């Protein structure tokens with residue numbers, strides 16, 4: 001535990017009035033977190049806001065697993081570290097000789113080492129319905145499946161940013177889906193999509209670096225880029 005004192009719930013929730021453009025410009029993956037618990041008085045209103053998102057055909061077949069139990073977090077941490085050990089050497093090789101990249105991977109390393117101590121892991125899941133079976137039109141089924149959960153995920157990231165909770169979208173911790181499914185007791189048709197570790201931010205929120213819109217916005221046809 002740290003010397004940090006979390007804000008009172010009412011004070012934290014009042015920060016949801018942050019201008020939307022400021023929240024959107026400064027929302028980034030914040031992986032260094034204080035280990036103090038996050039009160040349900042703060043978390044539940046954020047989940048409620050998150051789940052105002054649209055879903056394909058208004059199915060709303062989402063489930064959020066909120067993992068706080070130390071034993072459950074320890075199981076997920078064990079799974080994550082196995083995957084991290086497999087994947088991280090590739091990331092480290094890519095960052096070799098690049099001081100900035102090396103700095104970027106340090107918070108991820110910190111999080112992998114402290115995964116079971118993180119205050120809360122939110123795991124958004126979605127029910128794989130008939131229309132999401134990968135037959136016929138896989139592109140449509142995949143688009144409507146993931147498109148029904150990621151808007152809610154982004155809502156949650158923005159809400160966390162506004163109140164000062166650190167959060168990040170992560171898929172690696174549950175890449176081995178059958179193991180994640182076993183730990184969480186998920187029925188076969190409920191698919192875990194990502195993990196969002198949440199705690200009071202120790203890491204810095206701030207302006208993100210993104211490609212300029214002129215490079216990626218096309219007018220009427222691909223290749224016509226008058227906004228460059």
Ligand SMILES: Cc1cc2nc3c(=O)[nH]c(=O)nc-3n(C[C@H](O)[C@H](O)[C@H](O)COP(=O)(O)O)c2cc1C
Pocket residue numbers: 027028029030108168169170171172173208209
């Ligand atoms: C689909 C998706 C999967 C991601 N998976 C992980 C992950 O497994 N671990 C992780 O640390 N970050 C993960 N991220 C976060 C990205 O690495 C991060 O958003 C990106 O590097 C930009 O960083 P920034 O938002 O801090 O600018 C993921 C992001 C997305 C959109």
